Amino acid sequence: MSVHPRAREYTESLLPGVIPQEAELTAGTRIEPGRSYGFFTDTTLCIGCKACEVACKEWNELPAEEFKLTGDSYDNTGALSATTWRHVSFIEKLKDANGDRATELAPFQSNWLMMSDVCKHCSPAPCLESCPTGALFRTEFDTVVVQQDICNGCGYCVPACPFGVVEVNVPDGKAHKCTLCYDRLKGGLEPACAKACPTDSIQFGEISALHDRARKRVESLHAQGRSDAYLYGAPDTLGATNGINRLNAFFLLTDRPEVYNLPPQPSLPSRRVLPGLLSGLATMAAIAITAIVALAGE
């Protein structure tokens, strides 16, 4: 990302206050209510530094997980949880097609896949749909946030989320997940993870601009021989399926979604209600008919 002209206006390290619309300098976008914002996470640029995990925990004051070696490559936080809102997964696939450890590699990230996962801020959002109290709501930035003071801890959002993002925290019994740094957005700041990312693997911006940028990136990668690059969660791609029109946090991947622990075809829970209901009714009917037939036979 090139230097924004406004950078020349802030050459002092000690400032009287927050820089207005700082995101314009750091992410090239202004943050205004009524527009849609999100993340484009380009795994081909990710170096697995976990700065996003740390920035997230520091800004949101989230506690650490258990201090335990998992043995799963360099991933020691395991998964997204109520207290880990950015999580970098590590997938080692060192061998090439001949079964040898590769030495000539595809351009950008390959052979040791690293992906910074996060809440997808789905549109429409399954968790929000399942929430009976209205604790989950859609913000003026088109992101999805849990209000812990309204949440009753019913946990319906947990199975509703097809990505395993939302979790009910044991200490307070409330649902927690990424807020896309709702407080920062209100102050004109880009989310902490995106700002901390040294290689721009995590890009924050207006969702339509991110879609354009992401499609160009895929085209460019294809031209450089990365025919395996594709978008997950942009409209009309894998991840935006079965009633979910798009993921406001979408990804550029180079292997099947399952490899990154993502569902290939997530769905809205409401889409699962009707088939579930019908199959239940059909079962009931079948039992009834069987019973009638059996009884009639006597």
Next chain:
Amino acid sequence: MPSLGATFGRGAATTAQWDIANADCVVIMGSNMAENHPIAFRFVMQAKEKGATIIHADPRFTRTSALCDIYAPVRAGSDIAFLGGLINYIINSERWLNDAFFREYVVNYTNIATIIEDNFQDASELDGLFSGWQAEKLSYNVDSWQYRGMDIPATLAEAYVHPSTEDPDKAIEKQQELTRRLPPSDRTLQDPKCVYQILKRHYAAYTPEMVERVSGCPKKTFLKVAETLLNNAGRERTGAWCYAVGWTHHTTGVQMIRAAAIIQCLLGNIGRPGGGILALRGHCSIQGSTDVPTLYNMLPGYLPQPSAMKPHKNFDRYVEVETPPTGWWHNFPKYIISLLRAWYGNAASAENEWRYPWIPKIVADHSQEPMMLAIADGLIRGLLLIGQNPVIGGHNSKLVRKGLANLEWMVVRETFENETASFWYKSPEAKDTNGAGPRAQDIKTEIFLLPAALPGEKEGSFTNTQRLLQWHDKVVEPPGDCRSDLWFMFHLGKRLKQLYANSQDPKDEPIKNLTWDYPTQGAQEVPSADAVLKEINGYTWPERKQIEDFKELKDDGSTACGVWIYTGVYPRADFNHARSRKPDLPDGPGTHLDWGFAWPSNRRIMYNRASADAEGKPWSERKRYMWWDGEKQQWTGKDNPDFSSNKAPDYQPDFSQGPKNGVDAHDGKAPFMMSADGKAWIFVPSGLKDAPLPTHYEPVESPVRNPMYGQQENPPVKKWARADNPYHRVGDPQYPYVITTYRLTEHHSGAIPTRFVPSLAELQPEGFAEIPPELAAEKSIANLDWIVISTARGEIESRALITERLRPFEIAGRRIYQIGMPWHFGWQGYATGDVVNVLSSIVGDPNTTIHEGKAFTCNLRKGRLQRPQQGVART
């Protein structure tokens, strides 16, 4: 940084990090850049976005490798075989021999055409030794390495090796030849004693087959790297190299860097945009600590430390032997006198030798490793540790701990109680009440743990990897009794002055007369870091008017300057250039000259005269950077010229008018003005203790005999074989595996700043050993199993992390396994593990006395250690 210093003249990265984005090819070797320099790695990614090819050569497949186009696996410690192979490939390639660019660059800007003394003999003739080897002294006499008929002074103060130390006067006289004529050369490169022909003979054995045999890198991969380098060099294209401690932590570390420097010379990549060598430093201000310096063998600004072992008996003699007749270092007297003026103020004068006798003379190698031995032997009784955790970072940690237990007192300034401050009750041997010790109840060392302030709690400057000084303001007050290091040193100095104020003993004069008048602020009397930087920059004496450039420094006592190379960082009383934060906008030159201050004289790419051809024209439009403006008769471009700004490209010194000194003896095509002849040294006649040309030697501990020469290890390597520091013999079946140690993104070195931070500790919560699955299968070790790793120095336990990112190597017909361990861990903090440096030994590169933590041998077995208290200690 003797390697870059010896080759180019200054021991520092030649380029700026952001300039890596302009490279067409980036080679990362001896560095895990993405993991240990993630912010700088963004510029590698920017180069990649613009189409560059990224190459990583490393013993392990790391997060850096994952982002590269070519991953070249090399066995730990075999780098020079690989790099020598590249040199051999380049100088014999069609492209290099036929493209006029390469010839014009190397003949004009390097010493490739220079003729060496007739009695020089190469390692290819002497089975791994060079002429001048003195077996009884374990050192070289470098007389035969000199330019024919001349004596070439080293560019390095830190590794000063006089060619003829036995007769300094003869050497001084022979050096005067440089003032009378240009060094002998053969621009056709045909003379059998010219550097090019020596280079060809020296590297002839480094064939692709030999590279594979020694390093284990498949020939096909090696050739791919070699072709990529060549294809991305020339008028239109440039390539950059990035290295870090993966090279320096070897007993051949200096020569590894030298080999890369030679490659960059041959490819015409120095002084040009998208080229250069980026020396990635291990900490945020390590460059600053060598500049200012914290090293024992240099005075600030790379001035030579007076030594009892050199002809330094008085000031005149010291200046006489340390002032080369030609090159920029001819100005040395101005810098040393200005330094002494800054230190001793009005107490210094020409009559009293500027108080030179007050500077302590060094009497031996006083670097960290020998210091730890001296402590263990009871020679040193007290220790001040500031920002150091030697129980974790020092090698042969048990020996270090034994030494600490011998001390009478130790002061540790830290933000948390580190392992060094707690060794006396928490180390495994201290806790073992029945063990051989040193046990807690027997340790008498008095330990003072003083709370230190963190960077945000103090003001000051960092000097980063690219020689860039960046000022930072204080954000918050340090809590409680925490104080900055500057506060501590200042008040320690004040109290010492008070203590000696009434002393009449002459040996106390230096403390009594030290200028120590920095203004302070507040009730805690915090000294002004700003005032210190002003003194570092330099000012007139006694007016104290800031000076703008080191060219204004004088040798008559009318200027005072703390670090001459930093002059310009505070050019006016109201302008701290290091605090400047004005980036270039996208339509600007991209050198960001108003973002911080880069020494020397705010030059961003050093030796940038070489970005233009011999006539001073840009090599190409695409790689335009600096050029000669014939109308204005000066050098101009996107940067500040690293050259006499109005010396024309066609300038020839007229020796018929009398001797020429300083840079006047250099012609207009000599971009490397620090060196005596103004050229980059492909062949190093003096300054290095081990070789004029990089040569493959095995690490001190190696599973194989040197496949290339009868000479096994670096001949003058520094070894301290003793009962508490034993070495493994070559191919010792008791220790069959190669082990390499390293850092992780998630932790910082001794890891006190990270192991105590929960959100960092959780990311890498325990120590581990990375093991290839082939070895794990042989040993029936499963992932996360406990294993014991052992050397003759000690043994530790850890968990196995089995990964294909490590691989077996086929070396000289044998399968060699290599394991890897991050060394951050200890018993303190949230992230814990056994101290890996219990395994390593105290051993040193002959030039720098840096250890060999990147390549030694070990054994391993499944299981755990029997300890009174089983397992990893938790706090």
